[in-house]
Amino acid sequence: MSLLRLRLLGGLSAVRSVDASPVAIQPRRLAVLALVATAGDRGIARPNVQALLWPDADEEAGRRVLNQAIYALKRDTGADDLFVDARELVLNPAVVEADLWEFEAALTAGDPERAVRAYGGPFLDGFRLPQAGDLERWIDERRSALEHRVAAALERLAMQRREGGDPVGAVVWWRALAGRDPLNGRVTLELMRDLAAAGDRAGAIQQARIYETLVASELEMAPDPAVTAFAESLRRPGKAPPVVREAPPVATEAPAPSVLAPSLAPPVAVPVAPPVEHRAVTVPSTVRIRRRWVLAGLAVLVTGIGIGALLSRRVTGGDASAGRAPLLAVGDVSDYRGGGDSTLARPLADMLATNLARVPSARVLSTARMLELMRQLAPEGTASAGLTAAAARQAGAAQLVDGAVFRLANGNFRLDLRRIDLADGNVITAYTVHGTDVFSLADSATALLARDMGSRPPAGSIADVTTRSIAAYRLYEQGLRAFSGGDNRVARPLFEAALAEDSTFAMAAYYFALSSDTEEGVPRLARAARLAAAAPERERLILKAGVAFRDSDPLALAYADTLTTRYPEEIEGHLYRGLTLLNQGENATALPSLRRVIAMDSLALRGTLARCAACEALEAIIYAYIAMDSAALAVQEARRWTELQPRWRLPWETLFGALATRGRGDEVWEAARMMAAVDPSFDRDPAGPAYRWIPMDEPASAEEALRSILAEGTPRHRMGARWYLTIALREQGRYAEALEIARRYREANPASRNGTPALPVAQALYDLGRFRAAAALFDTSAVRPLPDESPTRYARRRAWAMTLAGGALAAAGDTVGFTARIDSVRVYGARSSLCRDPLLHHHLQGLLLQRRADHEGAVAAFRRAICTTTLGYTRTNYALARSLLALGRAQEAAALLQPALRGGIEASNYYITRAELHELLGETWERLGQRDSAVAHYAVLARVWRGADAALAPRVARVRERLAALGGAARAR
Numbered sequence: 001m002s003l004l005r006l007r008l009l010g011g012l013s014a015v016r017s018v019d020a021s022p023v024a025i026q027p028r029r030l031a032v033l034a035l036v037a038t039a040g041d042r043g044i045a046r047p048n049v050q051a052l053l054w055p056d057a058d059e060e061a062g063r064r065v066l067n068q069a070i071y072a073l074k075r076d077t078g079a080d081d082l083f084v085d086a087r088e089l090v091l092n093p094a095v096v097e098a099d100l101w102e103f104e105a106a107l108t109a110g111d112p113e114r115a116v117r118a119y120g121g122p123f124l125d126g127f128r129l130p131q132a133g134d135l136e137r138w139i140d141e142r143r144s145a146l147e148h149r150v151a152a153a154l155e156r157l158a159m160q161r162r163e164g165g166d167p168v169g170a171v172v173w174w175r176a177l178a179g180r181d182p183l184n185g186r187v188t189l190e191l192m193r194d195l196a197a198a199g200d201r202a203g204a205i206q207q208a209r210i211y212e213t214l215v216a217s218e219l220e221m222a223p224d225p226a227v228t229a230f231a232e233s234l235r236r237p238g239k240a241p242p243v244v245r246e247a248p249p250v251a252t253e254a255p256a257p258s259v260l261a262p263s264l265a266p267p268v269a270v271p272v273a274p275p276v277e278h279r280a281v282t283v284p285s286t287v288r289i290r291r292r293w294v295l296a297g298l299a300v301l302v303t304g305i306g307i308g309a310l311l312s313r314r315v316t317g318g319d320a321s322a323g324r325a326p327l328l329a330v331g332d333v334s335d336y337r338g339g340g341d342s343t344l345a346r347p348l349a350d351m352l353a354t355n356l357a358r359v360p361s362a363r364v365l366s367t368a369r370m371l372e373l374m375r376q377l378a379p380e381g382t383a384s385a386g387l388t389a390a391a392a393r394q395a396g397a398a399q400l401v402d403g404a405v406f407r408l409a410n411g412n413f414r415l416d417l418r419r420i421d422l423a424d425g426n427v428i429t430a431y432t433v434h435g436t437d438v439f440s441l442a443d444s445a446t447a448l449l450a451r452d453m454g455s456r457p458p459a460g461s462i463a464d465v466t467t468r469s470i471a472a473y474r475l476y477e478q479g480l481r482a483f484s485g486g487d488n489r490v491a492r493p494l495f496e497a498a499l500a501e502d503s504t505f506a507m508a509a510y511y512f513a514l515s516s517d518t519e520e521g522v523p524r525l526a527r528a529a530r531l532a533a534a535a536p537e538r539e540r541l542i543l544k545a546g547v548a549f550r551d552s553d554p555l556a557l558a559y560a561d562t563l564t565t566r567y568p569e570e571i572e573g574h575l576y577r578g579l580t581l582l583n584q585g586e587n588a589t590a591l592p593s594l595r596r597v598i599a600m601d602s603l604a605l606r607g608t609l610a611r612c613a614a615c616e617a618l619e620a621i622i623y624a625y626i627a628m629d630s631a632a633l634a635v636q637e638a639r640r641w642t643e644l645q646p647r648w649r650l651p652w653e654t655l656f657g658a659l660a661t662r663g664r665g666d667e668v669w670e671a672a673r674m675m676a677a678v679d680p681s682f683d684r685d686p687a688g689p690a691y692r693w694i695p696m697d698e699p700a701s702a703e704e705a706l707r708s709i710l711a712e713g714t715p716r717h718r719m720g721a722r723w724y725l726t727i728a729l730r731e732q733g734r735y736a737e738a739l740e741i742a743r744r745y746r747e748a749n750p751a752s753r754n755g756t757p758a759l760p761v762a763q764a765l766y767d768l769g770r771f772r773a774a775a776a777l778f779d780t781s782a783v784r785p786l787p788d789e790s791p792t793r794y795a796r797r798r799a800w801a802m803t804l805a806g807g808a809l810a811a812a813g814d815t816v817g818f819t820a821r822i823d824s825v826r827v828y829g830a831r832s833s834l835c836r837d838p839l840l841h842h843h844l845q846g847l848l849l850q851r852r853a854d855h856e857g858a859v860a861a862f863r864r865a866i867c868t869t870t871l872g873y874t875r876t877n878y879a880l881a882r883s884l885l886a887l888g889r890a891q892e893a894a895a896l897l898q899p900a901l902r903g904g905i906e907a908s909n910y911y912i913t914r915a916e917l918h919e920l921l922g923e924t925w926e927r928l929g930q931r932d933s934a935v936a937h938y939a940v941l942a943r944v945w946r947g948a949d950a951a952l953a954p955r956v957a958r959v960r961e962r963l964a965a966l967g968g969a970a971r972a973r
Helices: 027-042 046-053 060-079 097-110 112-118 133-163 167-180 185-197 201-218 225-235 289-293 305-311 344-358 367-377 384-395 438-452 470-484 489-499 506-514 517-532 539-549 556-566 571-583 588-598 602-606 613-627 633-645 647-660 665-678 680-684 688-697 699-712 715-731 735-747 758-767 771-780 791-811 815-821 820-829 836-851 857-863 874-886 890-901 905-912 912-927 931-944 950-966
Strands: 002-008 013-016 090-091 095-097 327-335 397-406 413-421 427-435
Touching: 002 027, 002 112, 013 027, 013 556, 027 046, 027 060, 027 090, 027 097, 046 133, 060 950, 090 931, 095 097, 095 771, 097 112, 097 133, 112 133, 133 167, 133 185, 167 384, 185 225, 185 815, 201 225, 201 633, 327 344, 327 384, 327 413, 344 367, 344 397, 344 470, 367 470, 367 602, 367 680, 384 931, 397 438, 397 688, 413 438, 413 517, 438 470, 438 688, 438 912, 470 489, 470 506, 489 506, 506 517, 506 539, 506 613, 506 665, 517 539, 539 556, 539 571, 556 571, 571 588, 588 602, 588 613, 613 633, 613 647, 633 647, 633 771, 647 665, 647 688, 688 699, 688 715, 699 715, 715 735, 715 758, 735 758, 758 771, 758 791, 758 905, 771 791, 791 820, 791 836, 815 836, 820 836, 820 890, 836 857, 836 874, 857 874, 874 890, 874 905, 874 912, 890 912, 912 931, 912 950, 931 950
Parallel strands: 002 095, 327 397
Antiparallel strands: 002 013, 397 413, 413 427
């Protein structure tokens, strides 16, 4: 067995073969491995490596740094024989294995399916080195060549399935090819033809609509006439769509019945997937814009790409570990025990899927993933054998295990199983096992299957790593089905009941936390984390990655990386990896993971499903553009999303939020109208008027609408109205009234655990100039850990609270007080993986230097504190702009203040008002001699501060004076 596994397809990384643990290798040294691995057994000359990686070094220096890199690689990997000794650099195949080699070997052997499975994504996707232009060109050329080869393999597979009379199988490969090249009319047409041949007329029409939308937006061209004509033929009622080839009838019983036990009930057929009706599922809109951007009370700051991820490559089952074993799915286990109790078979199926995943080298889809795919294929929830097989194919599975369980006369059980080849529906092997209970059945069946797969059975029993209570398992499995359908109200009590039966059941605890409201879910996640050690490896990694991501734990990326390496068919690993990298500001590196999430979950984008990982990825991508101060691109991508899912609130809500950051009044109103059309509850949501009016500098209009909700709304809506009303009043300079509303908001939340209700009060006190009182209250929001709160989550809250309190003390002139906090903020912030938190101490350092009139030093510190100029802590933008103005660098100040105005009205942006930004921007433009721009900002300020507190009178008078001097007084009316 090799020592090291190198991943070049879909990224660049190295893991140890024995346990898939990541090997920490510096990027330029990783590039050495990539260059040598790509050369294969031909090898690559050392001067060529030097020229690509150290282009500016002379020959001697280049030789020296390459030798140092080779030495370091041997040290880091623990392999002295990493390279074969020769004039040309060649990796030792006895030490290293690489996915690229497996891909090329499969193509050479004429096995396109194995090649596609080995293709985990674009060559070195997301990998970049500074000042290495020749290397980038080499990567692009190699990537393009591999893309052509995998596309040819996909088309070959699709045609093989079609010619074999299997349009459903052909659809899988056409979808993969269309995902790679969605603007290709010929591929789209071939996919539509096989969709129609499989009976999915609606799916074929939907594919045409996606293609037409993308061609119009990307190329600004008319779609391929052949696609349009075929779609029209499908829309005509009564007219049968053209069929590529009539599929042969599928047997209603297994091809090899003699192999099965004689008493096996009628076997579960594996037919061509039935027509899938595209129905919209009504999803209760309980999530406001603020909650979608803030997870567990924390702003999720992301950067990345747009809906162009829809154009990503869809590779069926492709991953870094592919090529070792076929991907296996566990289907239905029918219950023929009699007695009217039919609740045993479903838990048994999940036990099998969980236990088989423990078999060394086995690749098995989790039950949760299968349930999600089945829900996407049939939103109405009607299960069938054909649906199970279609879901397995959609995930890239090559084989399906299903069967039946019986009760014997002596009270024991018999389980009959068969392993089916999904390519042709033939039974590969049949099995019969006996046991005294379902746990022994699962263990015995796993042992037989493991032996057939050339592996050893897992150690211990499935009961050792799940639960010994069949009642707990039944409740857990029922909860998992409800959770996969997005019905948390049903799922939550089922998981809770499972935990009542067995309080140590780790996955029941995890899903109980995920199905809970945010505030309740935090301690429940902590409970699940404590139980994780007892769970099977796959489930443990899913649990650990999920908890670490939600806690912003620095280990989140390590867990996600390990999950994607060991279990690449599970979508959670890719989602957590992408979002964690985005949170850390690793934008380019995150793109392949987010693209893969959308590719794996593409079916969810054709309807309105309650659980939609692709939608989470798309939403994060769109808001990433806002974080990058590219609101125009965010709007563009959000519009495309609304075209793909026009009957769901979330795309319109995302578009609404993106437009609001740009202050585009008419367009915001239109998006709001569409939101209300698809979800009438939007008109009662306080976020609506807040986001309609405040970003357009009309806080008085927002106040009027919010007071109406406060008078007539439900208790929950009144709570939200108070939160937003404090913002609207602060924007108008009415800080005393904001303080009164904030206190009512706090009084209405006496049981809150996380200190959030204190923040509006503390901020209003800060605005009123009561800085010490504000600092004390900011501190109370994170004085001590909450019950069951993870150390990472507490450290994150503490760093933020101390930064806010430190800023208030700085404003009060208490240099000793806020200086003493700098080191503590640095220590606490370093425990968070969010890009904002480890940088917060630089903000306080900047305030200290600014107070000492060291503006050059302050500018450097403040710049280090900025994670994103739009959705970060925008008070840093404001402070940095002040130091830049003190240095006479007004142009740079304007460049920092404008993005802050394009941010949201909550999260980090909550702590400075748009009015203050307008005030400083007016001064900045005036210094730059931009009279019209200065007038525009002063005019907004004069209008919104019309009823401001008396304490603001000198500032209001100065604004009006500047307007008069600049000839813009009329614009303030």
